[in-house]
Amino acid sequence: MSIIEDLKLQYRIGGVANRLIYWNVGLFAIPYIVFGLLTLFEIRIDFLSYVSLSSNPADLLWKPWSLISYAFFHAGILHILFNMIMLNFSSRLFTTYFTQKQLFGLYILGSVFAGLIYIISYFIFPALANSDATLVGASGAVMAILFATVTYNPLMELRLLLIGNVKLWHIALFILIIDLIQLPLENTGGHLAHLGGAFFGFLFIKALQNGTDLSKIISVVLDFFANLFKPKKATPFKKVHKNYKPEPKKETASRIVTKDKTQQQIDEILDKISQSGYDSLTKEEKEFLFKAGKN
Numbered sequence: 001m002s003i004i005e006d007l008k009l010q011y012r013i014g015g016v017a018n019r020l021i022y023w024n025v026g027l028f029a030i031p032y033i034v035f036g037l038l039t040l041f042e043i044r045i046d047f048l049s050y051v052s053l054s055s056n057p058a059d060l061l062w063k064p065w066s067l068i069s070y071a072f073f074h075a076g077i078l079h080i081l082f083n084m085i086m087l088n089f090s091s092r093l094f095t096t097y098f099t100q101k102q103l104f105g106l107y108i109l110g111s112v113f114a115g116l117i118y119i120i121s122y123f124i125f126p127a128l129a130n131s132d133a134t135l136v137g138a139s140g141a142v143m144a145i146l147f148a149t150v151t152y153n154p155l156m157e158l159r160l161l162l163i164g165n166v167k168l169w170h171i172a173l174f175i176l177i178i179d180l181i182q183l184p185l186e187n188t189g190g191h192l193a194h195l196g197g198a199f200f201g202f203l204f205i206k207a208l209q210n211g212t213d214l215s216k217i218i219s220v221v222l223d224f225f226a227n228l229f230k231p232k233k234a235t236p237f238k239k240v241h242k243n244y245k246p247e248p249k250k251e252t253a254s255r256i257v258t259k260d261k262t263q264q265q266i267d268e269i270l271d272k273i274s275q276s277g278y279d280s281l282t283k284e285e286k287e288f289l290f291k292a293g294k295n
Contacts, residue, residue, distance in 0.1 A: 016100040017091030027072050052134040055122040071111035073136045083138045090146040105215025107141045110197045114140025117196025140197030147201030
């Protein structure tokens with residue numbers, strides 16, 4: 001089996017987590033290669049400006065898709081490498097308890113929520129006011145998946161290389177502290193988006209425990225568009241069987257034509273004339289023949 005065929009097989013059977021990783025890697029590598037080659041012809045296109053999430057909400061008017069697309073693009077190799085490792089790690093833990101559809105729904109909703117927190121932060125915090133920034137990366141979505149699993153089972157034990165057994169909440173707390181430490185140093189809006197994603201993961205599980213599966217929002221939207229572009233199947237012809245009761249046959253008159261009595265009597269008189277002559281007829285026969293001739 002070739003490498004391409006092996007990758008296709010992994011994509012088909014690997015589940016949502018594998019597909020998300022494929023999409024992220026593809027959307028990172030392909031644009032950088034294509035637009036990198038274009039620079040050799042002095043054609044420079046900043047493609048990230050079309051897919052990144054801007055801190056200015058007015059930009060959503062001309063690129064509303066950026067509220068989701070930013071979570072599938074990355075700014076560098078180390079950026080995407082760390083996010084994909086964490087996505088693979090968090091997704092495996094999450095799907096221990098939940099479905100593939102819930103994983104995908106949480107990834108999208110976590111991205112949207114983290115993006116909204118990012119935009120709102122630039123209005124709330126004075127340190128971020130009057131600054132123009134953009135956001136890319138799957139970190140917010142990954143944090144949502146990780147902290148959803150932590151909320152559901154914080155005492156889940158994991159064995160880490162060179163460290164040994166640790167509780168899942170230990171790992172989550174460590175990542176949370178790293179984000180909090182980096183808040184005042186660099187990429188403040190980005191770290192706030194991470195925290196927003198983590199908070200949404202917590203809310204997702206709490207809603208689920210109360211009987212509300214927020215991931216169904218994404219499933220309904222996807223099903224709507226899938227059915228919208230799906231060719232409608234022709235309605236098969238249905239043969240309707242009716243209880244047919246034949247109408248009772250009406251007795252019709254025989255099609256055999258019987259001679260009228262008058263005609264029969266005329267024929268007899270004519271035969272008599274042919275045999276014995278007209279004078280052989282009686283007075284009554286002559287009168288009958290005369291009357292019949294008038295009709």
